Amino acid sequence: MKVLVISPRTSGLGGVAQHVGKLVKLLRRDGHEVDVVSVENTPYLPVKGLMNPSFALAALAKAAAGRLLGRRYDVAHAHNVPSAPAMRAARGGRVLTLHGVFSEQVGYLHGGLAGRLGAWAERKALEWADAVTAVSRSAAERYRSLGFDVLHVPNAVDPADLPEEGARFFERQVVYCGRLSREKGVDLLVDAVKRVGANLVVVGGGPLERELRELARGDPRIRFTGPLPRAEALKIVKGSDVFVLPSRHEGLSTALLEAMAMGVPVVATRVGGNPELVEHGETGLLVD
Known part of the structure; x- marks a missing residue:
């Protein structure tokens, strides 16, 4: 064909x-x-x-x-x-x-x-x-x-693509992995992390990267990796304690699927296809 x-x-x-x-x-x-x-x-x-x-x-x-x-x-x-x-x-x-x-x-x-x-x-x-x-x-x-x-026809991930070992920058860390654009809501995550005192690793690039770095400026608990090869990005997700997807709009997130497939606890907003993947209180947490 x-x-x-x-x-x-x-x-x-x-x-x-x-x-x-x-x-x-x-x-x-x-x-x-x-x-x-x-x-x-x-x-x-x-x-x-x-x-x-x-x-x-x-x-x-x-x-x-x-x-x-x-x-x-x-x-x-x-x-x-x-x-x-x-x-x-x-x-x-x-x-x-x-x-x-x-x-x-x-x-x-x-x-x-x-x-x-x-x-x-x-x-x-x-x-x-x-x-x-x-x-x-x-x-x-x-x-x-x-x-x-x-x-x-839902998205899927190939388990053969997922790493066996993880990587981390902090003893305990929250991770976001994906595009840095307005609809992904990463600004909300950065602001929340600053309030609660957690360590955050932001993996990826996009049109809001400079703005987000400025929002987090001076906070040693927030680290931006910039764009990385997918294999390296997945290792960081695998090595994290929680994956957060703070999207304002979403389809069916491949990054969320990957995190769940690697056994990483997930928190996601209740938008788009996220509630189709995450059963609140059972397979992760959904927030409004």
Whole structure:
């Protein structure tokens, strides 16, 4: 089978990147021919607010050029709404996977007008697809309420990728691992840690890294590692006493799945797919 996979990212610590990167690896392992369109091989503008729109346009141009050259796929699989125009332009069956509620995330990050534009783009993407999947039940139900047939296919982790030994910077430590952006709520975690006197390790990078470092400035109990290779990041999660996911918006967190799979106690906000993974008081704690 010949497959085109379109995703803003296929590498890094982000959950979508981890999901798609693993999917591509397994498809190729099973003998399928896989082409990938992502920021790793497609031009885009690395500017806040312009990354997704610029990737969407460049990916569309790339897929359209492939169609003009006679390229045909059995499946064009787009991950999230910015990948949908390229999915539509490609020749082949169209599958759209949604890793959260796109319009809500865009509206939160960029305001009401952007949210309304996101809702329009979201509906168009759903209309273009022959099949739609969502990684969380909450997202699937949201899109079903708009009249679309959406299949719930949850994220997963491969135990073979998880380390046997952990690493730590403090005798006892709390850890966050993931993208440092507004919807992830890491500012709330930094502020909480400063109040209770715990040790915190923040693993990852993103647009809020400088702001978060400034928020924690002068506190020796808070350590930022910056972006790390995934294997190193997972060792730090494995070696921690608690993993915290303080998201304001969430799909179905790969980082939360990984922490739970490694036996690390978890605390997460009651948003998105988090309550689908964490049973409060049994498999972790949920907070509002």
